[in-house]
Amino acid sequence: MNPDKPLKIAVASGKGGTGKTLFSTNLAAFLSQKQKTLLVDLDVEEPNDFLFINGTIEKISDQYKMIPLWDENKCTLCGSCSNTCKYHAVVQLGTFIAVFTELCHSCYACSELCPVQALPMQRHKMGKITTIDSGNLTFIESRLEVGEEQAVPLIHQTHDLVDTQYKDIPIQVFDCPPGTSCPVVAAARKADFVVLVTEPTPFGLNDLRLAIETMQKIQKPVGVVINRWGIGNDEVEKYCDQAQIPILAKIPFDRQIAEYYSNGELVYDKIEYITTSLRQVITAIQHAV
Amino acid sequence: MQSNNIHEIVVLSGKGGTGKTSLTASLAVLAGNDAVIADCDVDAANMHLLLRPDFGETFEFYSGELAVINQDLCNQCGTCAEVCRFHAIPQDKNQYQINALDCEGCGYCEKVCPTHAITMQERRSGSVYISKTKVGSTMVHARLDIAAENSGKLVAKVKNDAKAIALAGNKHFIIVDGSPGIGCPVVSSLAGANYVILVTEPTMSGLHDLKRVHAVIERFRIKSGCIINKYDLNKEQTAEIKCFLREEQIDHLADIPYDSIFSEAMIEEKTIVEIESPLKQLVGSIWEKVKEQLTRKN
Ligand code: SF4
Ligand code: SF4
Ligand code: SF4
Ligand code: SF4
Numbered sequence: 200m201n202p203d204k205p206l207k208i209a210v211a212s213g214k215g216g217t218g219k220t221l222f223s224t225n226l227a228a229f230l231s232q233k234q235k236t237l238l239v240d241l242d243v244e245e246p247n248d249f250l251f252i253n254g255t256i257e258k259i260s261d262q263y264k265m266i267p268l269w270d271e272n273k274c275t276l277c278g279s280c281s282n283t284c285k286y287h288a289v290v291q292l293g294t295f296i297a298v299f300t301e302l303c304h305s306c307y308a309c310s311e312l313c314p315v316q317a318l319p320m321q322r323h324k325m326g327k328i329t330t331i332d333s334g335n336l337t338f339i340e341s342r343l344e345v346g347e348e349q350a351v352p353l354i355h356q357t358h359d360l361v362d363t364q365y366k367d368i369p370i371q372v373f374d375c376p377p378g379t380s381c382p383v384v385a386a387a388r389k390a391d392f393v394v395l396v397t398e399p400t401p402f403g404l405n406d407l408r409l410a411i412e413t414m415q416k417i418q419k420p421v422g423v424v425i426n427r428w429g430i431g432n433d434e435v436e437k438y439c440d441q442a443q444i445p446i447l448a449k450i451p452f453d454r455q456i457a458e459y460y461s462n463g464e465l466v467y468d469k470i471e472y473i474t475t476s477l478r479q480v481i482t483a484i485q486h487a488v
Numbered sequence: 489m490q491s492n493n494i495h496e497i498v499v500l501s502g503k504g505g506t507g508k509t510s511l512t513a514s515l516a517v518l519a520g521n522d523a524v525i526a527d528c529d530v531d532a533a534n535m536h537l538l539l540r541p542d543f544g545e546t547f548e549f550y551s552g553e554l555a556v557i558n559q560d561l562c563n564q565c566g567t568c569a570e571v572c573r574f575h576a577i578p579q580d581k582n583q584y585q586i587n588a589l590d591c592e593g594c595g596y597c598e599k600v601c602p603t604h605a606i607t608m609q610e611r612r613s614g615s616v617y618i619s620k621t622k623v624g625s626t627m628v629h630a631r632l633d634i635a636a637e638n639s640g641k642l643v644a645k646v647k648n649d650a651k652a653i654a655l656a657g658n659k660h661f662i663i664v665d666g667s668p669g670i671g672c673p674v675v676s677s678l679a680g681a682n683y684v685i686l687v688t689e690p691t692m693s694g695l696h697d698l699k700r701v702h703a704v705i706e707r708f709r710i711k712s713g714c715i716i717n718k719y720d721l722n723k724e725q726t727a728e729i730k731c732f733l734r735e736e737q738i739d740h741l742a743d744i745p746y747d748s749i750f751s752e753a754m755i756e757e758k759t760i761v762e763i764e765s766p767l768k769q770l771v772g773s774i775w776e777k778v779k780e781q782l783t784r785k786n
Contacts, residue, residue: 214532215668216505220693244669245502245700247693285553285595285608301672306573306594345703348640348672377504377668378531384589384635400751402509402534409532413634417589430751454721454746461691461722 205237207371208484209390211414212397213406215377218426218450219396221460223374224251225467226394229477230370231336237368238336239361241386242376243326243343243350250463254333262341263322264352265305269296273317280309280318289318301348326353328360337368350382358389379406379413391488393419394447394480399431404438411444420487424480427452447483448476494654495782498528498681500666500674500705501688502697507717508687510750511771512665513538514759515685518775520623523661526650527629528643528677530614535665538759541619541627549616549630551641553593553608555586561605568597568606589635614642616649626653640672647677670704678705683782684712685741685774690725695732702736713739713781715774718746739781742774 210223220242227238228251240248267280267289274296281291288302289309300323310318325347331338341357343350354376361371375386387393393414397407407423414421423439428449439446450456450473459466466473497515501508513535516525527535536543555576557568562584569577569584576590577597598606613636621627628650632639647664654662664681667673678684684705688698698714705712714733719726726743733740749767753760761768 214504214534216503218505244671245693245697247503247696250692250696283595283599285593301675304592304594306592306596307571308594308596308599311571311596312599343671345670345700346707348675350669350671378639379634380531380632380639381635381637382671401537401754401757405534405537406532409634416634430748432755457718457721461689461694461725463692 205366205369205371206488207373207390209373209375209387209393211375211383211387211393211395211410212377213379213410214397214402217396217398217403219374219377220247222394222396222424222426223372224248225465225473226477226480227336227372228465229467229474230372230481231334234335234370235368236336237339237361237365237371239339239341239357239371239373241341241354241357241373243341243353244376246340246342248338248374249340251465252331252333252336252338254331254338257330257332259327259329261324262326262328262353262356264325265307265320266300266303266323267298267310267318268321269298270317270319273315275315277314280313283309283312301346305352328357337365350376351385354382354385379409383413384417387414387419388417390419392484393421394424395421396424396426397435398427399425399433399435401434403431404435407435408438411442422447422483422487425449445483447480450476493660494651494662495660495683496662496664496681497683497685497778498664498666498677499685499687500701501668501686502670502701503688503694504668506687506689506694507750509534509665510538510754510760511687511715512663514761514771515775516621516625516663517623517759517761518772519625519661519663521625522659523625523663524650524654524657524659525621525625525627526646526662526664527627528646528673529665529667530630530632530639530642530646531667531673533629533631536629538754538757539621539627540757541617541621541629543617543619545618547616548612549614549642549645550610551613552611552637553595554588554591554611555593555595555597555606556609557584557586558605558607559583561603563603565602567600567602571596571600592637613637616645618649618653626657628653639667640676643667643673643676644679647680651680670700674701674704678708678710681710683778684710685778686712686714686738687717688714688729689718690716690722690729692725695725695729698729699732702738711781713741713778715741715744717744719743720745741777742770744770
């Protein structure tokens, strides 16, 4: 590993609700006891990490995507834009050109190919990024506006911000969106290591398999954390053994953790086996990369 | 409207792990063959683990496009790489190459390539299945290919197929397991719905996500009701959720206590209404309430 580059750890899970937020926030807080740590919430549709982090707001920046704006006076109704857009985000309706903001991928094609420059690109607010200073822990939350449908551009912008303004924070934890499609790929692409949080149930196993396949497709080393260990069966463990995927920690099911979590409280320094698990996980990651 | 007597019910949660799929599958069992089931959680589909569909018919699903460069025609001018806003055309070993993971299929490069070296190809992004479930109903489900885009379109496809099957078979209900989050898959799963069941849990994150997903539902003006699962985990949070439900005039459908039966049933590949427990009746009463809400003219 290059010592000048930060260690980027992505925390993901195929299935939502397995404890990804619990794990990311506690891992980051645990790490920040010893060194400067960055926690980035990239679950932009439903960001939750902020509930667990106290600190002062350092900065809030609105994030924009670029969309075409129709200039009626210049338009000759040639129809080029309507034919160009693969996403049907700009459509000619009689003598009117309609732009469907949510569908636009900001590819610029309609705008730059319009023969009379009647579709200049302009900013459209899609979300915001908040930076919170919590001592040794810097927390960045990326949040999509309700009504916006595309998470990926905002995730990319957040990565860019981290890489330009926070590149000197040596250890960085990224809480990724759930699932196996484009948002989680965008969120995990920059990671050196991906921790997959799962639970020992048939749903957990099914989604873990998909998540592992996804991470293998983008060639990321992975390790598994089994949360609520004890509630189900041992199929997840068997699967990991067979697929030679390291199990980094098993966090037993404990109602006390669930209660702390429900109130927005961290547990890394309250429950001893959590502290031990987090230490194990970080040692394993440092060995692996 | 031709679909007047089909009631489409979408189950959503915003946050994952609230028991949404277990509850949806239970409703599917209760509705039996009077419902068509649609699993719109295409990113992490799980309902098949409880309803044991037979994967009777499989269809490939294509959506979106991918740019392909014919290297024999390319003169290395680099125009394509310049216009591509997604940095999907890196230069590698003196050749311009499309990176399939980054390409969003916008087609801009194809339009500007002076030698017509670029063509757009259809992109397979998943599979759709039409199955019989263990209770005899028809289920439409899907699997998104790994790292694929457009889950919104696949969701729309699953829903439309389910609707067509329900119409053809004179079924009264379509029961949809929706996606998590508030993005395009959720919006697609809401289109055309008559009632939304929200499943939440009494945690700060549960309430936060409930509010966000409710803001999306409001835009569609669909009636909704809420189930608070694991309500006894945190009584204060439960009270707060109830307060929110009253303010927003969301029906309060039930409080379900924390119960290990959810994972026990899952391991037996059963829904919670197929196992004798107090929850069986509770879920039965939810289904009755939902039906009542749907048939009430307001
Ligand atoms: S390409 Fe330009 S001129 Fe042609 S219809 Fe579109 S906006 Fe009008
Ligand atoms: S910028 Fe691209 S995606 Fe957006 S409307 Fe124009 S052609 Fe369509
Ligand atoms: S624009 Fe066409 S000719 Fe130019 S580098 Fe790209 S593919 Fe080759
Ligand atoms: S189709 Fe669009 S995204 Fe894909 S390579 Fe061409 S310009 Fe880039």
